[in-house]
Amino acid sequence: MPSLSSLLEPGLLLLAAAGFFALHCYIRGLERL
Amino acid sequence: MTIYGWLQAIVLVLALVPAMNPLGTFMARLFAGERTFLSPVLGPVERGIYRACGIDAAQEMSWSAYALALLAFSIAGFAFLYVLLRTQAWLPFNPQHFANLPPDLAWNAAMSFLTNTNWQFYSGESTMSYLSQMAGLAWHNFVSAAAGIAVAIAVIRGVVRSSATTLGNFWVDLTRATLYVLLPIAFVGALLLAWQGVPQNLDAYRTIRTLEGASQTITGGPMATQEAIKELGTNGGGFVNANSSSPNENPTPFTNILELFLILVIPFALLSTYGRMARDARQGWAIFAAMAILLVAGFAGAYGAEAAGNPIVHAMGVTGGNMEGKETRFGIAGSSLFASITTDTSTGAVNAMHDSFTPLGGLVPIVNMQLGEIVFGGVGSGLYGMLIFVVLTVFIAGLMVGRTPEFLGKKIEARDVQLAILAILVTPVLTLVPTAVAVLLPAGLATLNNAGPHGFSEILYAFTSTNANNGSAFVGLGGNTFYDVATGLNMLFGRFAVAIPALALAGSLARKVAAPAGAGTFTTTSPIFVVLLLGTILIVGALTFLPADALGPIVEHLLVQQGKTF
Numbered sequence: 090m091p092s093l094s095s096l097l098e099p100g101l102l103l104l105a106a107a108g109f110f111a112l113h114c115y116i117r118g119l120e121r122l
Numbered sequence: 123m124t125i126y127g128w129l130q131a132i133v134l135v136l137a138l139v140p141a142m143n144p145l146g147t148f149m150a151r152l153f154a155g156e157r158t159f160l161s162p163v164l165g166p167v168e169r170g171i172y173r174a175c176g177i178d179a180a181q182e183m184s185w186s187a188y189a190l191a192l193l194a195f196s197i198a199g200f201a202f203l204y205v206l207l208r209t210q211a212w213l214p215f216n217p218q219h220f221a222n223l224p225p226d227l228a229w230n231a232a233m234s235f236l237t238n239t240n241w242q243f244y245s246g247e248s249t250m251s252y253l254s255q256m257a258g259l260a261w262h263n264f265v266s267a268a269a270g271i272a273v274a275i276a277v278i279r280g281v282v283r284s285s286a287t288t289l290g291n292f293w294v295d296l297t298r299a300t301l302y303v304l305l306p307i308a309f310v311g312a313l314l315l316a317w318q319g320v321p322q323n324l325d326a327y328r329t330i331r332t333l334e335g336a337s338q339t340i341t342g343g344p345m346a347t348q349e350a351i352k353e354l355g356t357n358g359g360g361f362v363n364a365n366s367s368s369p370n371e372n373p374t375p376f377t378n379i380l381e382l383f384l385i386l387v388i389p390f391a392l393l394s395t396y397g398r399m400a401r402d403a404r405q406g407w408a409i410f411a412a413m414a415i416l417l418v419a420g421f422a423g424a425y426g427a428e429a430a431g432n433p434i435v436h437a438m439g440v441t442g443g444n445m446e447g448k449e450t451r452f453g454i455a456g457s458s459l460f461a462s463i464t465t466d467t468s469t470g471a472v473n474a475m476h477d478s479f480t481p482l483g484g485l486v487p488i489v490n491m492q493l494g495e496i497v498f499g500g501v502g503s504g505l506y507g508m509l510i511f512v513v514l515t516v517f518i519a520g521l522m523v524g525r526t527p528e529f530l531g532k533k534i535e536a537r538d539v540q541l542a543i544l545a546i547l548v549t550p551v552l553t554l555v556p557t558a559v560a561v562l563l564p565a566g567l568a569t570l571n572n573a574g575p576h577g578f579s580e581i582l583y584a585f586t587s588t589n590a591n592n593g594s595a596f597v598g599l600g601g602n603t604f605y606d607v608a609t610g611l612n613m614l615f616g617r618f619a620v621a622i623p624a625l626a627l628a629g630s631l632a633r634k635v636a637a638p639a640g641a642g643t644f645t646t647t648s649p650i651f652v653v654l655l656l657g658t659i660l661i662v663g664a665l666t667f668l669p670a671d672a673l674g675p676i677v678e679h680l681l682v683q684q685g686k687t688f
Contacts, residue, residue: 098225101607102204105229108611109197112618116189119544119626122537 123429127455131421134382134459138390145303145387146394146406152302153275153295153395164301171297182288185629188276189622191292192269196236196618199262203232206258207250216251217326223249226606233610235262237617238270238500240352240359240470240593241609243601247341247362252324259359260348264308267355267388268299270502273621274392275299277506278399280628281530284636289628303388304354311350311384318380319373322346345370353384356500358470358593366460366473367449378456378473385469389498392505400530404647409508412655416497417466420486425458427483434685447478458483465490468500470593477580477597481679484596485671488583491590492667493659494549494620500591503617506624512646513542513627515658519644519651528643531636538630545623550666552589552616556608557582557670569600575681576688579674584609589616 152158172179183191206213207228211221223231227244234241235258246255272295279289316322321342328340345361349371352358358365366372372381390410397406429443448457457474464471465487476487490497496507513529517539520527527534560566560581570577576598583596588609599605645651678688 097603101225101229104607104611105200105204105233105614108614109193109200112193112614112622113190115619115622116186116193116626119541119623120186122540122626 123425124455127425127429127453127458130379130455131418131459134379134386137379137383138386141387142390143394145391147398149271149275149303149391149395150398152298153290154399158302160302160306168297168301171301172294175293177291177293177297179291179294181291183291184287185276185280185289185625185632188273188289188292189625192273192621192625193618195265195269195292195296199236199265200232203235203258203262204228207231207254210251210254213251213253215253215256215324217324218248218251220249220251226603227601230601230606230610231259233613234588234593235259235357235359236266237591237613238262238266238355238357238468238503239588239591239613239617240357241588241595241613242359242363242470242593243606243609245363246360247327247343252343255348255361256344260344260351263348263351263355263357263359264300264304265296267351267357267501268296268304270356270500271299271303271388271392272296272502273625274502274505275395277509277624277628278396280625280630280632281509281532282400283632284532284634286632287629289625289632304351307384307387308347308350308354311354311380312346314380315349315377316346318377319369320346320349320377321370341370349381350384353381353469353471354388354501356385356389356467356469356504358464358468358472360471366471367452367475372473375451375456378452378460381471382460382463385463385467385471386498388501389467389504392502396505402647405530408647408652409505409512409655411649411652412659413497413504413508415652415656416490416493416659417462420462420466420490420497421459424462424479424483424486425455427480427486428454428458430480432480433683434687437685444478444480444483447475449473461487462490464594465592466495466497466499468495468503468590468592470587470595472594475597476583476594481575481579481675481682484579484583485675485679487594488579488586488671488675489663489667491586491592492549492553492671493663494546495590495592496659503591503621507545507620510542510545510620510624510627511655511659511662513538514546514662515651515655516644516646517542518658519654523642523644525642525644528637529631529646531639531643532631532634533637538627541623541627541630545620545627546662548616548619549589552612552619553582553586554666554670556585556589556612560585560604560608563604565602565604569602569605571598571600572688574688575674575678579678582670582674585612588612591617
């Protein structure tokens, strides 16, 4: 089983991707406002 | 307070005002695509960049295309900096053989620099290779500032254009802001700083023996070049941990004023640019007046509190102001001026430790940031943040007099106000909610250096600073994975959750047709408008942040009067 510390980097990169994707969705959402 | 202290502020303003209109006019011409005096030299470089990157400079973008380009550029910038920081040990220009940054620290630093925040959970002189400093951090210092200017220019275009569907081309605005505005001024600034003694080399640190016989390490590196853009781009991330309180970064009282000049020159000039693009210089001056009043009030508050000193120290028989955490070469006035201007302008630089300010002196930087960094603000971001407040003010004025609100002849409708409110709500929500979460979690309290209201102020300051993309720290709060992630996300959304609705608002305004001003039009250039704008800003700030501020610096001030410290 992978240790918590080994999951940190992929987790952080996923979090960054999710953050940027949320902003992308925010732009698309405001287009329809 | 002394007259000499105020003279520093007066000298700064006297230096800034003559630079304001020439630079503002230059930027108005530059972003309109007109020829400038730098075009013969930089024009071929600019066109070469467009050719190399496949940019069609004539192709304009809708607000959403502009925002998506900004986002795409930021994603690429994040990835580049993250990889650089994670691999610096294997790359050149690392004479101190610094290790790769751990993932959470690299993640936090990448978010910090791409958002123009420059919050630092590391000490640059013991963490960052010269390559990371130059190609990673300084690169972002330039382009994040240029992105802010680009968004401000796009928002101004939206305000002043009629029946338009586009706001300009993000890539063109970004290139021009970097090439014509930031690079030339930063070059001159770096030369002046190097002349004053700021190091500029690629040598390894030197270990010397002092006169007392002790061993001391003298840091070096390409500091002058980074210092110039650190201030000019309202970034603030120090080459060394002590930032502008270090003699390396800010060696003399002259460099202190020079750095403040670099911080303010573009935000000042952008108001002139706005006036010229709106074909009514008074529009820019009205906003300038509101910003200047808030700036002077902040300086007076911080200077007054620090000059008054600490009653507990006075009770020991030591008279005078509060010099704890301050450099003697800057004194109380130079430190208070630096603290108030850097927190007005979203510059994370410090030349004194804000944690050591008196409670009321420390409240001023916090309030400056809580207002949304619109007191001149970050390069570009301050102006578009203030224009959002202008729209809200016009709306409130319309409600008060019972007329349809208008801004530069354009009717402000429900969607415009919704977008303005969306942008304004970002600051309180993303400051207060994470602060509340942090004080409830063991991880949020684990790295605090102080208890009681002072400890609360340290947490409140961290989330206020990161959300406002300021980047200065109150000190006293250490980094851990919780803060790396929480402040990183806060910086990301603090930057883009304001810029995106600002662009959407600009897109909405651009489509409208401007009607000529009538007898009943509420002018946005009158003293009454300035007062109303100030009232709107202060009421929004007071309503949202006063309870939190009362729990931190305000209650600490009252307790210090009773002889209690934390």
